Amino acid sequence: MFPPNFAHDKLELLYHGMTESLQIAIIATVAGVLLSLPLGLDGRAQSVAVAAGLDRARPDRARFAPSTP
Amino acid sequence: MIIAILFVKAVGFGALAGMLALIVASLGFISKLVAEAVEEMSMRQVEAVRATGAPFLSLVIMGVLPQVMPRFIGFSAYQLDSNLRNSALVGLVGGGGIGATLFTAFQRFDYDFVLTIVLAIIAIVMVGEVLSGWMRRLFQ
Numbered sequence: 315m316f317p318p319n320f321a322h323d324k325l326e327l328l329y330h331g332m333t334e335s336l337q338i339a340i341i342a343t344v345a346g347v348l349l350s351l352p353l354g355l356d357g358r359a360q361s362v363a364v365a366a367g368l369d370r371a372r373p374d375r376a377r378f379a380p381s382t383p
Numbered sequence: 384m385i386i387a388i389l390f391v392k393a394v395g396f397g398a399l400a401g402m403l404a405l406i407v408a409s410l411g412f413i414s415k416l417v418a419e420a421v422e423e424m425s426m427r428q429v430e431a432v433r434a435t436g437a438p439f440l441s442l443v444i445m446g447v448l449p450q451v452m453p454r455f456i457g458f459s460a461y462q463l464d465s466n467l468r469n470s471a472l473v474g475l476v477g478g479g480g481i482g483a484t485l486f487t488a489f490q491r492f493d494y495d496f497v498l499t500i501v502l503a504i505i506a507i508v509m510v511g512e513v514l515s516g517w518m519r520r521l522f523q
Contacts, residue, residue, distance in 0.1 A: 315494045315495065315497075315498060316495075316498065316499075318495055318496075318498040318499040318502060319493070319495030319498070319499050320498045320499060324496050324499060325514055326500075328481075328496075328499060328503055329501070330484075331474075331480055331481035331482075331483065331484035331485075332480075332481050332503060334398055334479055334481070335445065335467075335470040335471060335474065335479075335481040335482070335507075336467070336470075337398065337474070337480075338401045338402050338405060338415055338464065338466075338470045338479065338480050338506070339405065339453065339466040339467045339469075339486065340463070340466075340472040342401075342402050342405030342409060342466050342470070343405075343409060343459065343462050343463040344411025345402075345406050345409075346405065346406045346407075346408070346413060346466075347409065347455075347458075347459045347462060349406070349410050349414075350410050350412075350413035351414075351417060351418060351455070352390030353410065353417075354413065354414035354415070354416070354417025354418045354420075354423060355417065355418075358392060368496065377494040383416035
């Protein structure tokens with residue numbers, strides 16, 4: 315257990331595993347965050363649309379008159 | 384971790400399974416936080432952009448995104464930090480990366496190397512923590 319093994323072949327193995335882990339983490343974060351942006355906006359898109367008067371189904375909820383009848 | 388097991392069964396051992404599992408985990412978490420951020424932002428800017436006759440996509444890009452961007456960057460930094468930790472975890476169930484190396488070393492009773500790996504993981508997580516904190520301070 316102690317002391318830790320810092321042999322050269324082990325460090326090679328460690329380096330490969332660690333770079334792969336970092337790649338997994340970074341790619342997953344970038345892809346997940348980019349995909350979550352439209353998803354998260356879509357969750358609230360309706361409230362934005364209503365506030366902006368875009369929701370034709372509920373013009374009564376608009377804060378100003380819709381420009382298109 | 385359960386999602387990781389699911390993806391290992393679906394696409395086989397390797398980094399792809401761990402990546403997909405982490406993507407799904409990040410997706411749910413970040414989109415929930417983005418939705419909350421969009422909910423509590425000011426609608427006045429959205430109305431102002433709408434008043435210029437902008438279509439919906441421009442409305443989102445010019446009215447919504449600038450307001451949520453600092454918080455969004457903060458969420459992303461936190462998620463990167465979290466994924467650095469979780470990428471070690473998904474390796475244990477066959478998701479590739481340092482977790483797979485750790486698991487192999489543990490099964491070979493190569494405990495000296497296990498200690499090396501654990502120290503390296505701790506170092507990486509601490510560096511990631513410092514980096515994400517620095518990034519959040521920079522943008523807020």
